[in-house]
Amino acid sequence: MELTGAEILVRFLKDEGVKHIFGYPGGAVLHIYDALYQQEDVEHILVRHEQGATHAADGYARATGKPGVALVTSGPGATNAVTGIATAYMDSIPLVVITGQVPTNMIGNDAFQEVDSVGITRPCVKHNFLVKHVDDLAITLKRAFYIATTGRPGPVVVDVPKDVTAAKADYVFPRKVQMRSYNPVTKGHIGQIKRAVKLMLSAKRPMLYTGGGVILGGGSKLLTEMTQLLGFPITNTLMGLGAYPGTDRQFLGMLGMHGTYEANMAMHHCDVLIAIGARFDDRVTGNIEKFCTKAKIIHVDIDPSSISKNVRVDIPIVGTVDQVLQDMLDVLKAKTLKPDQDGLKNWWQQIEEWRKTDCLKYENSKKIIKPQYVLENLYKVTRGNAYVTSDVGQHQMWTAQFYKFSKPYRWINSGGLGTMGFGLPAAMGAQIAHPRSTVVCVTGEGSIQMCIQELATCLQYGLPIKIITLNNHCLGMVRQWQEFFYGGRYAMSYMDSLPDFVKLAESYGHVGMRIEDPADVASALKEAMSMKNKLVFMDFITDQTENVYPMIPAGAGLNEMILI
Amino acid sequence: MENEAGALSRVAGLFSARGYNIESLTVAPTEDASMSRLTLVTRGSEEIIEQITKQLNKLIDVIKLQDLSEGTHIEREILLIKVKAMDNGREEMMRLTDIFRGSIIDVTEQAFTVEVTGTGEKLDAFIEAVDKQLIIETVRSGVTGIARGDKCLRV
Ligand SMILES: Cc1cc2nc3c(=O)[nH]c(=O)nc-3n(C[C@H](O)[C@H](O)[C@H](O)COP(=O)(O)OP(=O)(O)OC[C@H]3O[C@@H](n4cnc5c(N)ncnc54)[C@H](O)[C@@H]3O)c2cc1C
Ligand SMILES: Cc1ncc(C[n+]2csc(CCOP(=O)(O)OP(=O)(O)O)c2C)c(N)n1
Ligand SMILES: [Mg+2]
Numbered sequence: 237m238e239l240t241g242a243e244i245l246v247r248f249l250k251d252e253g254v255k256h257i258f259g260y261p262g263g264a265v266l267h268i269y270d271a272l273y274q275q276e277d278v279e280h281i282l283v284r285h286e287q288g289a290t291h292a293a294d295g296y297a298r299a300t301g302k303p304g305v306a307l308v309t310s311g312p313g314a315t316n317a318v319t320g321i322a323t324a325y326m327d328s329i330p331l332v333v334i335t336g337q338v339p340t341n342m343i344g345n346d347a348f349q350e351v352d353s354v355g356i357t358r359p360c361v362k363h364n365f366l367v368k369h370v371d372d373l374a375i376t377l378k379r380a381f382y383i384a385t386t387g388r389p390g391p392v393v394v395d396v397p398k399d400v401t402a403a404k405a406d407y408v409f410p411r412k413v414q415m416r417s418y419n420p421v422t423k424g425h426i427g428q429i430k431r432a433v434k435l436m437l438s439a440k441r442p443m444l445y446t447g448g449g450v451i452l453g454g455g456s457k458l459l460t461e462m463t464q465l466l467g468f469p470i471t472n473t474l475m476g477l478g479a480y481p482g483t484d485r486q487f488l489g490m491l492g493m494h495g496t497y498e499a500n501m502a503m504h505h506c507d508v509l510i511a512i513g514a515r516f517d518d519r520v521t522g523n524i525e526k527f528c529t530k531a532k533i534i535h536v537d538i539d540p541s542s543i544s545k546n547v548r549v550d551i552p553i554v555g556t557v558d559q560v561l562q563d564m565l566d567v568l569k570a571k572t573l574k575p576d577q578d579g580l581k582n583w584w585q586q587i588e589e590w591r592k593t594d595c596l597k598y599e600n601s602k603k604i605i606k607p608q609y610v611l612e613n614l615y616k617v618t619r620g621n622a623y624v625t626s627d628v629g630q631h632q633m634w635t636a637q638f639y640k641f642s643k644p645y646r647w648i649n650s651g652g653l654g655t656m657g658f659g660l661p662a663a664m665g666a667q668i669a670h671p672r673s674t675v676v677c678v679t680g681e682g683s684i685q686m687c688i689q690e691l692a693t694c695l696q697y698g699l700p701i702k703i704i705t706l707n708n709h710c711l712g713m714v715r716q717w718q719e720f721f722y723g724g725r726y727a728m729s730y731m732d733s734l735p736d737f738v739k740l741a742e743s744y745g746h747v748g749m750r751i752e753d754p755a756d757v758a759s760a761l762k763e764a765m766s767m768k769n770k771l772v773f774m775d776f777i778t779d780q781t782e783n784v785y786p787m788i789p790a791g792a793g794l795n796e797m798i799l800i
Numbered sequence: 801m802e803n804e805a806g807a808l809s810r811v812a813g814l815f816s817a818r819g820y821n822i823e824s825l826t827v828a829p830t831e832d833a834s835m836s837r838l839t840l841v842t843r844g845s846e847e848i849i850e851q852i853t854k855q856l857n858k859l860i861d862v863i864k865l866q867d868l869s870e871g872t873h874i875e876r877e878i879l880l881i882k883v884k885a886m887d888n889g890r891e892e893m894m895r896l897t898d899i900f901r902g903s904i905i906d907v908t909e910q911a912f913t914v915e916v917t918g919t920g921e922k923l924d925a926f927i928e929a930v931d932k933q934l935i936i937e938t939v940r941s942g943v944t945g946i947a948r949g950d951k952c953l954r955v
Contacts, residue, residue: 363860417863541854
């Protein structure tokens with residue numbers, strides 16, 4: 237069947253099972269928009285800024301485990317998309333971003349709205365393509381989806397010149413791809429897995445440290461089963477929250493810079509560390525010299541370059557979490573050996589001592605709203621079932637600490653790049669993917685203004701997101717560093733001239749609420765959640781002086797936390 | 801690697817983005833025109849070389865990678881050097897070229913162009929042996945190499 241490149245692109249998306257794409261039109265992609273217009277299988281969501289398109293596609297991917305798709309025009313469309321692409325890259329999120337390009341005969345001529353999209357995005361994509369001929373279009377798109385979703389996931393950019401979308405070619409959906417230069421492994425080495433299990437069973441002070449890879453690889457159930465079978469303590473990275481039930485006794489909370497006392501102390505003192513789908517990020521390890529010095533380390537990861545990058549490990553296992561965890565469980569169950577029960581008993585006693593520090597405690601107030609109090613109530617009101625996105629800052633850390641995520645795909649935030657402006661468009665993606673679920677965006681008055689324009693998109697598509705702004709009138713996370721490390725010189729961290737968010741929400745056609753009295757927090761949240769079909773923008777005026785604790789200062793070890 | 805536009809810049813970009821250094825780099829298509837072979841010389845601790853290897857393997861366009869320095873191997877680089885050669889200096893230069901098993905590949909009344917092939921060190925030594933005053937221009941190809949014996953890099 238002969239189709240134009242634009243028709244091929246749209247047909248391909250349908251055949252690939254893509255239901256939604258997020259985008260913004262422009263000259264270079266007009267043929268594609270024309271083809272989209274003439275069909276109903278792929279729904280296009282019109283955002284208000286291309287950054288929103290990539291974040292929304294990203295939120296969609298994080299909420300479903302399926303690849304997110306964005307479509308933007310050449311030049312400024314592509315450059316606006318870059319922040320979203322880099323955000324997805326740092327957190328290994330599967331995205332396919334289609335960028336329009338000037339016609340092939342004009343490439344390199346400084347043509348109108350020309351940028352070297354492949355060049356600009358090269359360092360922040362898993363791979364990218366420039367499609368030079370319509371005959372290559374379908375197979376290139378297939379490769380893009382294959383690369384984005386397999387191995388260590390990541391964003392793939394496909395740059396499509398305008399003449400390629402006009403030219404005609406025969407179209408058959410390419411069911412399979414084979415690439416001689418890309419064959420990600422899945423199975424872990426069974427010998428290594430056996431060695432790992434042996435080491436785990438010999439541990440006196442074992443510790444499981446698991447990350448975003450468990451969520452990305454769909455390993456949450458198996459991880460929970462293995463952890464409970466072993467009776468070991470477990471901690472999650474910021475990206476791993478929800479992979480293990482946050483309310484379970486074996487769960488010690490998040491680790492790292494703003495992790496719990498018990499999680500970080502257990503890391504520091506463990507004798508066997510089992511890292512699964514986590515990448516030893518500097519926010520997690522603190523000072524590398526002081527990191528887990530007493531431990532033998534097992535590391536399971538799909539990406540060999542994550543292993544022994546920052547910290548030397550003793551037993552590397554390259555494979556996908558689901559496969560490796562299944563093999564580990566099989567070996568464990570086949571063995572008659574049990575973990576060292578005496579060792580574990582003492583270890584748990586020690587951990588319970590650390591736990592008594594109650595490091596997340598805060599002093600509530602009757603006069604001024606404490607941000608932590610809002611999040612505790614949010615957790616209660618939504619019964620821990622919401623999809624929660626966040627922006628970047630103090631509010632992000634408090635959400636991670638106080639919302640006890642118990643299921644994968646529920647916690648959606650930018651960890652690696654730390655992109656302010658992520659929260660609202662990501663929530664749109666999550667809400668599109670789960671129209672009947674509660675989707676909450678926890679944000680700050682600084683972050684929300686970075687993609688506030690998407691409130692219009694929310695109205696257009698009837699997305700009943702609940703926006704919780706913890707409005708402390710400051711760039712709180714910046715202010716906290718200035719208070720601790722810059723002698724309280726608050727350079728540019730005060731947010732002056734804030735808009736009236738209630739009126740702003742109303743002017744976009746949504747419901748706005750301002751909450752200033754701690755006594756109203758719970759009832760306001762309930763009221764907002766009961767408005768099932770409305771976007772509610774909740775502006776909580778919170779205590780500016782509140783800081784995120786515990787905190788590991790730069791250069792310190794995990795045992796050197798600042799407690800409240 | 802795949803003989804694709806942009807493949808080389810992915811390699812170069814990786815090195816600059818991650819702060820690794822490229823001492824030399826050569827690349828040309830192989831007997832199978834869909835692939836090209838790239839030889840790169842770099843330096844670093846064992847950990848850094850391990851990361852470089854892993855990161856290169858991660859590039860989608862890289863088909864296969866071999867660290868030649870892990871086994872015995874042959875290394876070759878080519879040097880073209882233009883030198884002033886007049887009067888009895890011409891004799892002298894021919895002798896030196898002979899000693900290094902090089903050849904004079906172009907001649908004018910004033911100058912010789914000499915070609916020398918060998919390891920990087922041999923070429924260094926040759927340049928060292930020529931009087932600095934006489935050197936007009938040098939160009940080096942960068943190192944390429946192959947494993948000794950039956951070992952090979954094939955897809
Ligand atoms: C303000 C701020 C503060 C922060 N503070 C903290 C903090 O206190 N604590 C904290 O933990 N983080 C914190 N972060 C986040 C931090 O920057 C990193 O993003 C995070 O620690 C990385 O999480 P991860 O190790 O789980 O890796 P991810 O980025 O989630 O990477 C996943 C890993 O799993 C692997 N993987 C992917 N798929 C699979 C699969 N199928 N099978 C096996 N392996 C797979 C990947 O190769 C990769 O190595 C903070 C971020 C911000 C913005
Ligand atoms: C795009 C972008 N610019 C700058 C930063 C640096 N930064 C990190 S947190 C933060 C403050 C965020 O303020 P707000 O959204 O009000 O959240 P709060 O910390 O007050 O909860 C800033 C400026 C960033 N992460 N992202
Ligand atoms: Mg703020």
